[in-house]
Amino acid sequence: MNVLVLGAGGWGTALAVMLARQERDVTLWARREDFASLLREERENAEYLPGVTLPSDVRVTSDLSVAPQFDFALVVVPSAGVEDLLSRLPRSLGVVLCAKGLAARGERLSELASHLGFSRVAVLSGPNHAEEVARLLPAATVVASHDEAFVQSVQDVLLTPTFRVYTSTDLVGVELGGVLKNVMALAAGMVDGAALGDNAKSALLTRGLREMGRYLAANGASPDTVYGLSGLGDLVATATSRHSRNRAAGEAIVKGQSPAQGGKVVEGMRTARLLFEWASAHGHDLPIVKAVRNVVEGEWSPSEALRSLMEREAKPE
Numbered sequence: 001m002n003v004l005v006l007g008a009g010g011w012g013t014a015l016a017v018m019l020a021r022q023e024r025d026v027t028l029w030a031r032r033e034d035f036a037s038l039l040r041e042e043r044e045n046a047e048y049l050p051g052v053t054l055p056s057d058v059r060v061t062s063d064l065s066v067a068p069q070f071d072f073a074l075v076v077v078p079s080a081g082v083e084d085l086l087s088r089l090p091r092s093l094g095v096v097l098c099a100k101g102l103a104a105r106g107e108r109l110s111e112l113a114s115h116l117g118f119s120r121v122a123v124l125s126g127p128n129h130a131e132e133v134a135r136l137l138p139a140a141t142v143v144a145s146h147d148e149a150f151v152q153s154v155q156d157v158l159l160t161p162t163f164r165v166y167t168s169t170d171l172v173g174v175e176l177g178g179v180l181k182n183v184m185a186l187a188a189g190m191v192d193g194a195a196l197g198d199n200a201k202s203a204l205l206t207r208g209l210r211e212m213g214r215y216l217a218a219n220g221a222s223p224d225t226v227y228g229l230s231g232l233g234d235l236v237a238t239a240t241s242r243h244s245r246n247r248a249a250g251e252a253i254v255k256g257q258s259p260a261q262g263g264k265v266v267e268g269m270r271t272a273r274l275l276f277e278w279a280s281a282h283g284h285d286l287p288i289v290k291a292v293r294n295v296v297e298g299e300w301s302p303s304e305a306l307r308s309l310m311e312r313e314a315k316p317e
């Protein structure tokens with residue numbers, strides 16, 4: 001089975017390593033030739049996934065002209081780079097979108113792919129920290145698409161004894177779970193950084209899940225999807241993990257430190273801005289998203305954000 005992985009950050013490298021260890025024939029594409037040649041020589045992605053050996057049979061290239069040789073590709077660059085990458089790919093290629101963020105104008109990445117003319121479009125989303133998947137620790141995930149034949153063929157290739165891949169036809173619900181949970185993880189990091197306690201974190205995550213569910217419903221997702229791996233599952237993983245860059249960024253912000261995570265992408269900060277704009281434009285109430293966005297933008301202090309949540313109107317749960 002041949003797999004093309006587009007994007008050599010932590011997650012793309014982890015998928016390439018995990019699939020190669022399970023006998024898949026993997027090609028990993030990196031944007032820059034100097035980085036691709038470093039990976040070929042060192043067999044380690046020291047910048048984004050240190051301590052993991054890239055198997056010798058993983059081919060590394062910076063040449064996108066290999067794409068037509070594949071039936072589909074895993075698209076694993078940060079959401080801000082997806083449009084540029086997709087625009088350079090043949091539209092006959094199936095695309096499995098693995099970024100957990102939105103396109104520049106707030107569109108879902110799968111919407112963007114369809115608008116660009118791709119007909120076979122899926123998303124991959126779940127509680128999947130690269131550091132663990134690359135070390136073959138057990139994990140589960142969801143591949144979702146409106147195209148059932150496509151999603152089935154992706155599952156056949158990606159399912160391994162350590163990576164349990166479920167399918168779903170709720171493309172919108174699976175995609176948006178991964179988008180929203182990054183903002184909730186930033187908020188959870190802020191709770192950690194301000195030492196607000198376990199009760200506060202539990203309340204935040206529970207109300208955060210409700211907020212995610214409302215947003216998913218407003219966008220046409222199935223009501224149950226938010227309780228699956230791509231919703232609750234990824235929310236728990238990201239908001240509690242020592243590996244999460246979003247959680248760590250939230251913690252850093254309330255401590256007055258830089259949210260930057262050593263050059264690695266922190267999707268939730270950009271997502272909070274885009275979701276806030278969407279909620280403002282459509283008259284939706286997303287209080288945790290608003291609080292995170294206002295802290296990230298420096299418009300509210302963390303204690304003002306906390307007050308905004310604790311002093312909302314009294315109401316039934």
Ligand SMILES: NC(=O)C1=CN([C@@H]2O[C@H](COP(=O)(O)OP(=O)(O)OC[C@H]3O[C@@H](n4cnc5c(N)ncnc54)[C@H](O)[C@@H]3O)[C@@H](O)[C@H]2O)C=CC1
Nearest residue numbers: 008009010011012031048077078081099100129130264265
């Ligand atoms: N790291 C993880 O555990 C997981 C990450 N994801 C998602 O996968 C996406 C990628 O994340 P990571 O691999 O962790 O990021 P990363 O920060 O480890 O690496 C990003 C990579 O993308 C490259 N890149 C940046 N902009 C690009 C562009 N415009 N075109 C092509 N390449 C570009 C960078 O050079 C770098 O190689 C994000 O949306 C993230 O939320 C999803 C599941 C797990």
Ligand SMILES: O=C(CO)COP(=O)(O)O
Nearest residue numbers: 126127128129244245246
């Ligand atoms: O999406 C992830 C795990 O499922 C990774 O989360 P971070 O981007 O916060 O590290």
